[in-house]
Amino acid sequence: MMKFHVLTLFPEMIAQGLAASIIGRAAEKNIIAVDPVNIRNYTTDRHGRVDDTPYGGGAGMLMQAQPVYDAHRAVSGGRKIRTLYVTPQGRPFDQKMAAELAKEEELILLCGHYEGIDERVLNEVVTDFVSIGDYVLTGGELAAMVIIDAVARLVPGVLGNGTSAEEESFYNDLLEYPQYTRPEVWQGQSVPKVLLSGDHAAIREWRLEQAKERTKALRPDLYGRYEERQRLIGRLSRDKRNQIHIMECLARGQGEILQIAGEDAAVYHRESGVCMVKASSAESGRYLLTACPEETKRYLVSRDFMCGLLWERGYREIAVCRQFLYTRKVPLPVRHKDIRQLDTESLSCIPAICDTQNRAYLEERLRAGSMYGAFVGDRLVGFAGVHAAGGIGMLYVSEDFRGNGVGASLESYVINRLLERGYTPYGHVAPCREAALRLQEKLGLYQAGDTFYWLEKPE
Numbered sequence: 321m322m323k324f325h326v327l328t329l330f331p332e333m334i335a336q337g338l339a340a341s342i343i344g345r346a347a348e349k350n351i352i353a354v355d356p357v358n359i360r361n362y363t364t365d366r367h368g369r370v371d372d373t374p375y376g377g378g379a380g381m382l383m384q385a386q387p388v389y390d391a392h393r394a395v396s397g398g399r400k401i402r403t404l405y406v407t408p409q410g411r412p413f414d415q416k417m418a419a420e421l422a423k424e425e426e427l428i429l430l431c432g433h434y435e436g437i438d439e440r441v442l443n444e445v446v447t448d449f450v451s452i453g454d455y456v457l458t459g460g461e462l463a464a465m466v467i468i469d470a471v472a473r474l475v476p477g478v479l480g481n482g483t484s485a486e487e488e489s490f491y492n493d494l495l496e497y498p499q500y501t502r503p504e505v506w507q508g509q510s511v512p513k514v515l516l517s518g519d520h521a522a523i524r525e526w527r528l529e530q531a532k533e534r535t536k537a538l539r540p541d542l543y544g545r546y547e548e549r550q551r552l553i554g555r556l557s558r559d560k561r562n563q564i565h566i567m568e569c570l571a572r573g574q575g576e577i578l579q580i581a582g583e584d585a586a587v588y589h590r591e592s593g594v595c596m597v598k599a600s601s602a603e604s605g606r607y608l609l610t611a612c613p614e615e616t617k618r619y620l621v622s623r624d625f626m627c628g629l630l631w632e633r634g635y636r637e638i639a640v641c642r643q644f645l646y647t648r649k650v651p652l653p654v655r656h657k658d659i660r661q662l663d664t665e666s667l668s669c670i671p672a673i674c675d676t677q678n679r680a681y682l683e684e685r686l687r688a689g690s691m692y693g694a695f696v697g698d699r700l701v702g703f704a705g706v707h708a709a710g711g712i713g714m715l716y717v718s719e720d721f722r723g724n725g726v727g728a729s730l731e732s733y734v735i736n737r738l739l740e741r742g743y744t745p746y747g748h749v750a751p752c753r754e755a756a757l758r759l760q761e762k763l764g765l766y767q768a769g770d771t772f773y774w775l776e777k778p779e
């Protein structure tokens with residue numbers, strides 16, 4: 321559960337503003353919690369005062385340090401919790417910052433009023449100064465609510481299963497395409513014909529064109545980023561089998577280009593915190609690593625010299641893999657009929673068939689709507705899913721159901737789901753997993769020539 325504590329003089333604004341709709345429902349389901357804290361309750365002033373006139377003169381009143389500090393202490397209990405002060409003087413809030421904040425378990429948002437807050441308490445408690453735009457509001461509450469809304473919807477489970485943020489991000493860096501609903505003709509305006517055609521590929525293409533046209537006209541800055549990304553995808557596609565993981569990260573709108581060096585590049589997969597580096601020489605690798613964030617949790621690389629460079633930086637191999645990709649557009653046949661998307665309730669069934677997977681991670685993937693299960697009657701007999709970084713994986717079949725094609729059906733099912741979204745399915749398999757390697761071949765996936773390494777910094 322992600323917690324948002326809001327330090328404010330108007331707690332009822334926060335409580336009411338976030339009680340309805342999707343955010344309200346997520347709070348009811350305990351996926352998030354919104355905790356408005358009244359700063360006035362912490363003043364030591366006998367008359368309940370929280371403000372005073374500024375030293376050196378000037379218009380209006382300032383919030384005093386003491387009540388803000390004590391309210392913050394009451395919430396944090398001395399723990400280090402990321403604390404945002406919402407102010408027009410802050411760093412501009414955007415989707416990237418929202419994604420970064422959504423990884424925190426707890427946030428404190430501090431709302432100013434009047435002319436601001438005594439600088440000394442800001443020095444003590446604030447970790448981030450954040451502005452929601454170049455305009456001035458009467459107080460920080462609306463800004464805090466904007467930030468909470470944008471962050472909360474990225475918390476797995478808030479948008480409900482299946483509508484993960486993953487899904488919408490195909491058009492990342494592009495504005496939304498136009499949408500239509502019934503009736504087919506309204507005030508003489510018809511719905512574009514292609515949307516009635518049932519031809520999903522044509523619809524996807526039309527939407528992409530519309531999104532591009534709009535972005536080019538209204539947001540040339542975003543369009544420039546989109547073009548840079550497409551150019552890199554184009555260059556990587558010359559070595560598609562070995563670079564599909566980076567191409568898909570970018571094409572699905574989940575990647576941020578950190579650095580480009582000729583044919584090489586470092587790309588950061590935002591949701592999973594994985595840096596993917598394509599380097600054709602150690603020099604290039606060394607240069608690209610300088611652009612990777614210090615706090616990178618994991619690297620995905622494909623050359624021995626990259627492992628060497630990362631060893632020097634304290635990272636260690638956690639997995640060695642072969643990479644496979646499915647390049648056809650046609651869906652695969654799925655023989656096992658009862659395969660469904662899993663929800664968090666299925667988590668209790670998983671240890672019954674397998675205790676080798678990391679439960680916290682599986683739960684996160686379940687919440688993201690990225691796990692699928694094969695059932696026989698009510699019994700879960702196998703599962704597979706899409707990893708946070710985009711590859712197919714976590715394939716597991718209960719021992720007594722192996723050799724029945726359940727694994728093939730599960731993987732085919734996941735491949736088909738990805739194809740529906742216009743993605744190119746790919747995945748990693750450890751060379752020791754012979755049955756899984758054979759399965760990739762049987763399903764018609766191509767194997768990349770390179771060996772892939774996942775590296776992590778030990779705790």
Ligand code: ADE
Nearest residue numbers: 406407451452456457463
């Ligand atoms: N408080 C007042 N104006 C604000 C803004 N634009 N962004 C964040 N907090 C604010």
